[in-house]
Structures are given as C-alpha cells and as structure tokens.
Amino acid sequence: MADIAIAPRRAKTEIREATAWDQLKHNRNWVGFWFMVPALAFLIFFLAYPLGLGIWLSFTDTRIGRVGAFVGTENYEWLWDDAIFWLSVFNTLLYTFVASAIKFGIGLYLALLLNENMPFKAMLRALVLIPFIVPTVLSALAFWWIFDSQFSIISWSLKQMGLITENINFLGDTTWARICVIFANIWRGVPFVAITLLAGLQTVSPSLYEAAILDGATSWQRFRFITYPLLTPIIAVVMTFSVLFTFTDFQLIWAMTRGGPVNATHLMATLSYQRAIIAGQLGEGAAIASAMIPFLLAAIMVSWFGLQRRKWQQGENND
Amino acid sequence: MSSVQIRDVRKSFGNFEVLHGVSIPIEDGEFVVLVGPSGCGKSTLLRMLAGLENITSGTISIGDRVVNNVQPKERDIAMVFQNYALYPHMTVADNMGFSLKLRGASADEISNGVKRAAEILALTPLLERYPRQLSGGQRQRVAMGRAIVRDPQVFLFDEPLSNLDAKLRVAMRTEIKELHQRLKTTTVYVTHDQIEAMTMADKIVVMHDGIVEQMGTPLELYDTPANQFVAGFIGSPAMNFLKGQVKSNGSAGFEGPNGVKLPLASAPANSEGRPAVYGVRPEHFTIADDGAEAEIVVVEPTGSETQVFAKLGGEQVVAVFRERHQFNPGDKVRLKPDPALVHLFDEQTGKRLNA
Numbered sequence: 001m002a003d004i005a006i007a008p009r010r011a012k013t014e015i016r017e018a019t020a021w022d023q024l025k026h027n028r029n030w031v032g033f034w035f036m037v038p039a040l041a042f043l044i045f046f047l048a049y050p051l052g053l054g055i056w057l058s059f060t061d062t063r064i065g066r067v068g069a070f071v072g073t074e075n076y077e078w079l080w081d082d083a084i085f086w087l088s089v090f091n092t093l094l095y096t097f098v099a100s101a102i103k104f105g106i107g108l109y110l111a112l113l114l115n116e117n118m119p120f121k122a123m124l125r126a127l128v129l130i131p132f133i134v135p136t137v138l139s140a141l142a143f144w145w146i147f148d149s150q151f152s153i154i155s156w157s158l159k160q161m162g163l164i165t166e167n168i169n170f171l172g173d174t175t176w177a178r179i180c181v182i183f184a185n186i187w188r189g190v191p192f193v194a195i196t197l198l199a200g201l202q203t204v205s206p207s208l209y210e211a212a213i214l215d216g217a218t219s220w221q222r223f224r225f226i227t228y229p230l231l232t233p234i235i236a237v238v239m240t241f242s243v244l245f246t247f248t249d250f251q252l253i254w255a256m257t258r259g260g261p262v263n264a265t266h267l268m269a270t271l272s273y274q275r276a277i278i279a280g281q282l283g284e285g286a287a288i289a290s291a292m293i294p295f296l297l298a299a300i301m302v303s304w305f306g307l308q309r310r311k312w313q314q315g316e317n318n319d
Numbered sequence: 320m321s322s323v324q325i326r327d328v329r330k331s332f333g334n335f336e337v338l339h340g341v342s343i344p345i346e347d348g349e350f351v352v353l354v355g356p357s358g359c360g361k362s363t364l365l366r367m368l369a370g371l372e373n374i375t376s377g378t379i380s381i382g383d384r385v386v387n388n389v390q391p392k393e394r395d396i397a398m399v400f401q402n403y404a405l406y407p408h409m410t411v412a413d414n415m416g417f418s419l420k421l422r423g424a425s426a427d428e429i430s431n432g433v434k435r436a437a438e439i440l441a442l443t444p445l446l447e448r449y450p451r452q453l454s455g456g457q458r459q460r461v462a463m464g465r466a467i468v469r470d471p472q473v474f475l476f477d478e479p480l481s482n483l484d485a486k487l488r489v490a491m492r493t494e495i496k497e498l499h500q501r502l503k504t505t506t507v508y509v510t511h512d513q514i515e516a517m518t519m520a521d522k523i524v525v526m527h528d529g530i531v532e533q534m535g536t537p538l539e540l541y542d543t544p545a546n547q548f549v550a551g552f553i554g555s556p557a558m559n560f561l562k563g564q565v566k567s568n569g570s571a572g573f574e575g576p577n578g579v580k581l582p583l584a585s586a587p588a589n590s591e592g593r594p595a596v597y598g599v600r601p602e603h604f605t606i607a608d609d610g611a612e613a614e615i616v617v618v619e620p621t622g623s624e625t626q627v628f629a630k631l632g633g634e635q636v637v638a639v640f641r642e643r644h645q646f647n648p649g650d651k652v653r654l655k656p657d658p659a660l661v662h663l664f665d666e667q668t669g670k671r672l673n674a
Contacts, residue, residue: 216418
C-alpha cells in the first residue's frame with residue numbers, strides 16, 4: 001500500500017464538546033426554527049399585531065388625531081343599542097347566506113357542465129374564470145353603471161321592449177339594491193366555486209362511473225351516490241372560503257352603494273369603515289369589526305368539523 | 320346464464336379502426352379468455368360487450384337478444400375492472416349491495432344477497448370495512464363479490480389480476496376458476512398474460528392488431544398454433560424460431576441458419592427449397608448424438624427445470640430440461656428437436672405449413 005495516498009492533507013482538528021453556538025447552528029430543531037422565523041415574523045407583524053391592535057382599539061375611545069383612553073366595553077354597549085349596527089348584522093347575514101347558497105348552486109352546476117366532454121372545453125373553462133380575474137372595483141363600477149338610475153342598460157332594454165315605462169331605481173330602492181349587490185357578488189364569486197369543484201370532480205376516477213352505470217345507476221343516481229359524496233371534502237373547503245370572503249366583503253358594496261340606500265346594503269365591514277375612517281371614530285369602528293370575529297369563528301368551526309377526514313378516507317390510498 | 324354471439328364486430332375511433340371484424344361464439348357457461356398484447360383491441364371488445372363503448376358495425380347478442388342498442392344496465396352483465404373501481408366512500412357491504420339498492424330491492428333482499436356473496440368469497444368478516452382498509456387481494460374479491468351479487472347472465476373481467484403481486488395472482492387465478500366451476504356463469508376474461516389464459520380458459524381467443532388470430536382450447540393452441548404469432552405468444556419460455564428452407568435429401572429435413580440441419584417428420588407437399596420458419600418449443604429439445612451442435616451461453620436453473628440459452632447456427636435458442644445436466648457456459652452440446660413436435664410456418668404470411 002502506498003502510504004502517501006492516505007496521508008492526511010491537514011492536521012486533524014481537535015475534538016471538542018459542541019458549544020451552545022454549535023447547537024444553534026446544527027441542531028435539527030433549531031434549524032427548523034430558523035426556517036420558520038420569516039413566516040412567523042410575517043404572521044406576527046401583518047396578522048397578529050393588527051388583529052390585536054384592532055381588538056385593543058375597540059376597547060378605547062380613540063378618534064383620528066386623538067389618542068384614546070381605555071373605556072372597557074362601552075363601544076360594545078353603544079352598538080348593542082344601535083339599530084344601524086343590527087341592520088348591518090342582518091344585511092351581512094342575508095348577503096352571505098343568499099349569495100353563498102346561490103354561488104354553490106351555480107358553481108356546482110357549471111363544474112358538472114364543464115366536466116362533460118364538449119366542444120371548446122378549454123376555452124369555456126377559461127371564460128368562466130373571467131369574473132374572477134377582473135379587479136373587483138372595476139367590475140363593481142361596471143355594475144354601478146349597469147344598475148344606474150338613469151343610464152341603466154337593463155332599464156333601457158326593458159323600455160325598448162315596452163315592458164316598463166319608467167326606469168327601475170336599482171340602487172335607490174332598498175330591495176332592488178340588496179338584490180343588485182348580491183347579484184354582483186354572485187357574478188364575481190361563481191368562478192372560484194366552479195373551478196375548484198371542477199378540480200374536485202376530475203379526481204373522481206371514470207371507472208367508478210362506469211361501474212355505477214353497469215350497476216344500473218341513472219345519471220341522477222350517479223350524482224347522488226358517487227359524485228356528491230366523493231366531493232363533500234372539497235365542498236367543505238370551498239364553501240368555507242366562499243362564506244368567509246362574502247361575509248367580509250367590502251369593495252363591491254363600497255364601490256356600488258356605499259351602504260345605501262338608507263343603510264339597506266351596509267355590511268359590517270362597510271359600516272366599520274364608515275364609522276372608523278370616514279367619521280373618525282376608530283374605537284367604534286374597531287368594535288364593529290371585532291364583532292365579526294364570533295361569526296367568522298363559527299363559520300371556521302363548521303368547516304373544521306366538515307373537513308375532518310371521513311372514515312372512508314382513512315387508511316391506505318386506493319389507487 | 321346465456322350464450323354470447325359476437326358477429327363481425329368492428330370498432331373505429333374517428334377514422335382509426337381498432338377492431339377489423341371480430342366474430343367469437345361463446346357458449347352458455349363457457350369461460351372464454353381474450354388474450355393478446357396491449358393495443359390488440361381485447362379491452363375495447365370487452366367494453367363493447369358491457370355497453371361502455373358503441374359498436375361501429377356488426378352485432379353482439381346476449382342470449383337471443385341483439386344488444387347493440389341496449390343500455391348497459393339492461394344487458395344483465397357484471398364487470399370486474401382492472402383497478403376494481405370500488406366506491407371508496409361505501410363499506411364492502413354497501414359496495415356489494417349497490418346494484419340491488421338501485422334496483423329497488425328490499426333491505427332484507429340486499430343483506431341476504433350480500434351475505435351469500437360474502438360467504439362464497441370469504442368476505443364476511445370484512446363487510447363493514449372501507450375499500451382503503453383492505454389489501455389488494457381483498458379489494459379484488461370485493462370487486463368479484465359485487466359482480467356475484469348481481470347474479471348476471473355474463474361476467475366480464477378486464478385484466479383483474481394485473482394489480483396484484485405474483486404470488487397473489489396465482490392464488491386468485493385458482494380462486495376465479497373455482498368460482499366459475501361453482502357458479503357456471505358465462506365468463507369473458509381479458510388478459511395480456513398467456514399463463515392466465517392457458518390455466519383458466521375453456522376457450523382462448525388470441526387477438527392481435529384488431530383481429531382474431533386463433534380460437535381454441537388451451538392445448539389446441541399450444542399443440543397446433545395456426546400461425547407464427549400464436550406460436551410465439553402461447554407458451555413460456557416462447558417458442559424458438561429459426562429461418563431457413565425445407566431441404567429434403569431422401570427424408571424430410573430443414574436447413575436452418577448457417578446450414579444447420581434440423582429434422583422434420585414430414586415435409587409439406589411441393590415445399591422443396593421453400594423458405595420457411597422452423598418453430599420448436601424449448602421443452603421439445605433433447606440432447607442427442609445426431610442433434611445440431613450448439614454452444615451454451617447461459618444456464619438458468621429454476622429447480623424443477625433448467626433453462627439453457629445456446630447459440631444454434633449463430634441464432635440464440637432456449638431449451639428447457641427437466642433432467643439435471645451439468646452444463647457450463649461455452650460447452651458444446653448437440654440439441655435435437657423432437658421431429659413430431661416441430662412447427663413449420665410460411666416465411667411471408669406466418670401461416671402454419673405442417674399439419
């Protein structure tokens with residue numbers, strides 16, 4: 001053996017105990033911690049801190065330009081007796097419930113439709129996404145124009161057809177205004193529901209449908225017994241997000257109606273903005289915003305239980 | 320139970336024809352295996368039988384009824400899929416009882432039907448499990464159970480054993496055959512594995528490129544393959560093919576590659592000097608002094624037999640011996656095909672020349 005080939009090139013480093021600094025550099029748990037630091041910092045500064053500050057503000061009488069003092073639950077007591085606040089709660093629940101239900105219905109229908117073989121499938125799928133791509137404020141402005149009291153294309157068309165003689169006051173009438181903002185929200189939210197459910201549908205193996213056809217299932221039974229149960233996990237996710245987005249909606253309303261007429265379309269988010277920023281009552285606005293938290297937590301709890309792995313999803317993969 | 324008649328069936332996808340007129344008679348209670356390499360159209364044919372694909376032309380009848388335009392669920396057939404297609408959100412019992420439930424059967428009927436099938440397949444302890452909690456073999460049995468519960472006219476199997484490991488495959492093969500012997504339901508079974516075909520079938524249909532190459536009992540196909548394709552497809556290790564010409568000096572004979580002399584029992588009429596392909600199965604070689612000289616390349620003992628790869632006239636051939644010879648690579652041996660068991664094929668068409 002050639003000794004020269006195995007001769008060490010450097011002197012051996014001295015063996016020593018690992019210092020605390022070495023531990024910080026090399027220990028797996030610490031390395032993991034270092035990787036988490038950026039995300040943690042981001043969450044603390046941009047989510048936890050504003051949330052905490054908002055909740056703190058709701059217990060003070062802060063106004064724009066004046067540092068407030070702690071006033072306990074006074075803001076909440078005020079809100080309890082505030083009819084407009086309760087109207088906004090009612091509006092928000094109505095808006096969320098009606099819009100989400102219809103978005104689910106139309107979204108599921110579109111997803112099932114787009115999952116079929118048909119000409120121009122790729123193009124149609126892309127088209128469905130358009131409302132989702134357009135900036136919210138831009139689409140809100142378009143709707144504002146469509147529902148304008150004088151220049152509405154809908155009123156104009158109906159008049160041309162001789163169905164009505166007077167313009168419909170879409171955004172000036174309380175019922176019409178509610179219908180209009182809900183319509184706009186649905187238009188905007190359907191693509192998200194449709195495309196996500198479509199993705200879910202595509203994970204269902206075609207051979208399951210073939211097996212069901214041979215078992216004698218009609219197309220309704222195939223939906224009822226195969227598609228729907230297999231889609232429930234993804235429905236839970238999609239509808240949670242849809243409900244959260246709808247409940248906290250601000251842009252559409254603010255651009256279309258600013259909460260009017262006579263607060264008929266004021267949601268909690270818009271009312272909070274109006275009180276805090278426009279009127280300068282930061283404490284009160286923060287209290288309205290904080291009042292949304294229990295509702296949102298409730299929605300998350302529902303989805304959390306809905307998202308639990310079902311019994312049939314447990315165990316080894318079937319593929 | 321009923322017979323199935325497939326008459327001159329063609330199938331095109333667009334302008335591309337994948338089945339070029341296939342006719343297969345299937346008797347009541349028969350176990351028919353469609354076998355062939357991938358892309359030969361066997362699965363398409365099975366799906367047409369099930370009603371999952373349209374029939375471009377020709378007719379398929381089940382019993383006395385032409386089913387070309389009959390809905391799948393009205394055909395009274397049950398199919399076992401390659402990936403089993405078990406409903407993942409239903410228990411084994413619900414999977415098996417699904418067709419009865421859709422038929423509007425009472426709860427008692429469903430549970431009796433499921434119980435009966437579960438007993439046949441030894442699935443009773445698993446009835447409340449979900450497909451994900453089962454092993455591959457158990458899922459396979461549930462898929463069969465789902466078919467049995469229907470009590471159909473015809474069972475269709477689409478490569479049902481491909482997803483199982485080798486040992487389980489052999490066990491399930493026997494189980495399916497036993498099941499057929501018990502239930503005697505007409506069965507059409509698709510596979511690419513000729514061993515499955517040989518071991519299970521009453522009748523094998525060898526398909527290739529959208530046509531039926533040959534139909535017959537397993538041993539008919541093994542003993543008298545109609546053409547070179549069937550000869551090469553059936554049997555393992557595959558038949559050896561040597562190109563050359565018929566050369567009879569007094570007695571019938573064949574001149575293989577590089578002038579190797581090979582024996583023939585009898586030459587076909589007017590075939591002197593005709594180019595042909597000489598086929599001999601590995602198990603039909605013997606070591607004999609008057610054999611052709613070959614040089615051993617590789618020896619593979621499997622215990623019960625020994626596979627020997629050798630160069631014969633420059634071509635590699637494989638021979639199988641049940642007796643234990645002491646061979647080493649490089650050894651020269653004299654291999655002699657059994658003249659009564661050799662096959663002769665036309666060089667161009669691949670058709671069988673000898674009787």
